[in-house]
Amino acid sequence: MGKMHKKRTSKERGVADIVRSRIIAGGERIWRFSDFEGLSFTAVAQALSRLAKKGVIQSVGKGLYYRSKQTLFGPSQLNTSQLRSLPIHRKKAFPAGNAAANFLGFSTQNATTPEIATTGLSLPRLLVGNDTIIHTRRPEAWKNLSYEEAALLDFLRQGGKASELSPIETVQKILKYFQEDERFEHVMKVAESEPPRVRALLGAIGQQIGHPERYLSFLRKSLNPLSKFDFGNLFPLKYAKQWQAREPKTYETFRTS
Numbered sequence: 001m002g003k004m005h006k007k008r009t010s011k012e013r014g015v016a017d018i019v020r021s022r023i024i025a026g027g028e029r030i031w032r033f034s035d036f037e038g039l040s041f042t043a044v045a046q047a048l049s050r051l052a053k054k055g056v057i058q059s060v061g062k063g064l065y066y067r068s069k070q071t072l073f074g075p076s077q078l079n080t081s082q083l084r085s086l087p088i089h090r091k092k093a094f095p096a097g098n099a100a101a102n103f104l105g106f107s108t109q110n111a112t113t114p115e116i117a118t119t120g121l122s123l124p125r126l127l128v129g130n131d132t133i134i135h136t137r138r139p140e141a142w143k144n145l146s147y148e149e150a151a152l153l154d155f156l157r158q159g160g161k162a163s164e165l166s167p168i169e170t171v172q173k174i175l176k177y178f179q180e181d182e183r184f185e186h187v188m189k190v191a192e193s194e195p196p197r198v199r200a201l202l203g204a205i206g207q208q209i210g211h212p213e214r215y216l217s218f219l220r221k222s223l224n225p226l227s228k229f230d231f232g233n234l235f236p237l238k239y240a241k242q243w244q245a246r247e248p249k250t251y252e253t254f255r256t257s
Helices: 002-026 041-053 080-084 097-104 140-144 147-157 167-179 183-188 196-208 213-221
Strands: 029-032 058-061 064-067 093-095 115-118 133-135
Touching (some): 002 029, 041 064, 093 147, 097 115, 097 147, 147 167, 147 196, 167 183, 167 196, 183 196, 196 213
Parallel strands (some): 115 133
């Protein structure tokens, strides 16, 4: 028992030495847990906490630490813009709403209020800003998606309503996205965790780009046959009605090839 404790303590000390040396060599900058990938999360957290207590670094938020530099006027101060410029791990945060539409090219306007989706319960406000709308609890399966694929799923969740294009142009563009490489097949792997409307939209998209019924059958079986779904700007999908789309209140005949 004693030997195991000594071995564990030795490992923790080794991680603490690595963390300290990296921070000292790194000069003035902000540090996060993700900067120490490959090391024990618990040991890194403990090392950073100890360094903060000793004044080597300064805790500026949950999981965020700042290493200042000495100037003629004393230690440098953290600039808020430095925090805003930090990239958010792309496996944890994705564009949402108008930001997703803009990222995918369905909109040319930058949203006045940024929107982000995350698989977690929250994101550090110090990084994303107090005015940012954060959509939490996206399925854990989203971590297996690319940035673009997650944006596409968010766009489907909104029924493409943030698109500045006409409904027909919106459908044509979304079809092109899902015809690239094996994107549709990749997104289908997380379809089970999506809301019914998204599964219905994926079914209509898959059928239109030529996937056989046997491939789409699990999507069809997952839907309540009595339900109707608002496809929004994606109603012009050729097989929308077969996938239980609700007819828009203001309706003109849509058709895409």
